[in-house]
Amino acid sequence: MASIDRRDVNLLIGMKWDFFHVLADGLSRGIMVLWKKNMASFKVQESSSQFVVGELEVVNKGKWKIGTIYVSRDTYSRSSLWGRLEYHVSKEVPMIVGGNFNYLLSREEKKGGRDFVYSLGNKQMKSFITCIDLHEVESIGPKFTWCNNKKGAERILEKLDSCLLNSVAMNLSQWMVVRHLARIASDHYPILLNLLEFNKISKKQIKFEEVWASCPTSVTVAKKAWWRKVCCSLPHILNQKMNRALKALFNWSKAKYKELNQLKDELKKQILELQTKDAVIGFLNEEEAWLLKWRQRAKVKWIKEGDSNTRFFHAYASARRNINFIHKIKDENGLIMEDQIKVENVLNNYFNEKWKERECSLLGWPKQWKTLSIEDSLVLSIEFTIEDMEKVIQELGPNNAPGKNGISYSFLKA
Known part of the structure; x- marks a missing residue:
């Protein structure tokens, strides 16, 4: 050299x-x-x-x-x-x-x-x-x-x-x-x-998987965990039931993981056999054509619901992570901070200042000229019904990001 x-x-x-x-x-x-x-x-x-x-x-x-x-x-x-x-x-x-x-x-x-x-x-x-x-x-x-x-x-x-x-x-x-x-x-x-490298929380968070809902047994597993009695406040009861159901589904999934993969492999094998027959003979009878269509739709559902844990998926997720990562930021004095601890401090200080409690006076402000009618005010004050909640849940998308408890709207729908 x-x-x-x-x-x-x-x-x-x-x-x-x-x-x-x-x-x-x-x-x-x-x-x-x-x-x-x-x-x-x-x-x-x-x-x-x-x-x-x-x-x-x-x-x-x-x-x-x-x-x-x-x-x-x-x-x-x-x-x-x-x-x-x-x-x-x-x-x-x-x-x-x-x-x-x-x-x-x-x-x-x-x-x-x-x-x-x-x-x-x-x-x-x-x-x-x-x-x-x-x-x-x-x-x-x-x-x-x-x-x-x-x-x-x-x-x-x-x-x-x-x-x-x-x-x-x-x-x-x-x-x-x-x-x-x-x-x-x-x-x-x-x-x-x-x-x-950043210090990460070692505790693994369980999140609801879309593919679980496609198996009828998962409903029974969730119900069994849900109906166990919990004695505390109503919000606590709801969180405890959700956590128990999620853990029960996770443990059930670990035991059934091989079986689910075998079902998916069998589905792919059947699709390939029908497609090969179609290519060799040139046509399928009505029953086989319907079966191929059903199998293909079922396979699409598996992939759509996130069961395909491929290298491409991880590469795409990593690319998004790197794009969204904040490499540098300006503080309140206009200085550029690149160290990650300082970047976090700048963000924390900004939002602590932005959302801190402030005293304000409305004396001398003009009177409001655009207000809700009495009828509209009464509508907004009406208590939510079970039917209203069910309608909202059914209209929400299934693949939205779950909250801190790992529960997605797919769990509620299922």
Whole structure:
């Protein structure tokens, strides 16, 4: 490996755990990795003038693949880079690919100089990212990562450096954020990838599953738990009954899980047999056609009600989680807070101030000229009936997010 020149820093990747940092920089000239030897090991799998790919193994943290790159402007060299990187991409191991891509994906990634042109290099880079399922992480700090260090009209700013992760890495429990650090003695901004871990409540919350309602036995299980006597206030009684019914359904589901999966597999097998017969013979009789339609509708119901616990579902949920994650926020003084504890404090202080008790005087206010009629006031004051409550519950959507007790409207309907 060549020695590191601090004036030529192209990438800094930092993976933050409790005990180590991985730092990779100077990709065009070499790579430096720092860690405690008894905690982690890094093995280079392939390297060239454009990239270094290796496997990082951390004690009790598993394996990561790290690819650090410096993309050449030469068309032939660049094509070979994409091919070699694709060879190392894994769908089973979390992977990070970061460095100087030397190409832009949109006009928003450039400021100053000539107008952005969507060239062959840009197309190849975008195709590479899309085909091997890489995703860019939300960044904090300056928008652009490279500057030509000129002044006035000649000054050019571009976002040449990026940090991309595969779906396996995106699906991890940590929140991820990229920081563009201060640029001191280089024309590139160092990039720091943080894997943020938060203290989570260890207690597992039980939530009502849609698929339970499709099995008639679940009604009997819920009724048996519901009618057990509880002696306390009325709201307490309701909560206790719901919790008991939910726990009973959960325990019943654990015992019946294999049976439910067997029923689903049998359903898929029957659908396939009928579809194969339809393709070979060319038609189905009336009974078989009706049976195929019923089986397909039943299968759609299983999937619609959330029984299909697929990798795609988790990837979609993780993507939404990362999009909704608040990476930074301004406090009341206009200062940007990036530390997660400070972000939480800013939000807590804001809403505590917003909703605190205040004294107000209505003396001198004009009289209300738009008011409800006596008839409308009486309608609003009428007590709710059981029929009103049942009508509201039946009209509500079944898949709404459950409350803290894990009960959804599907439970009430069932």
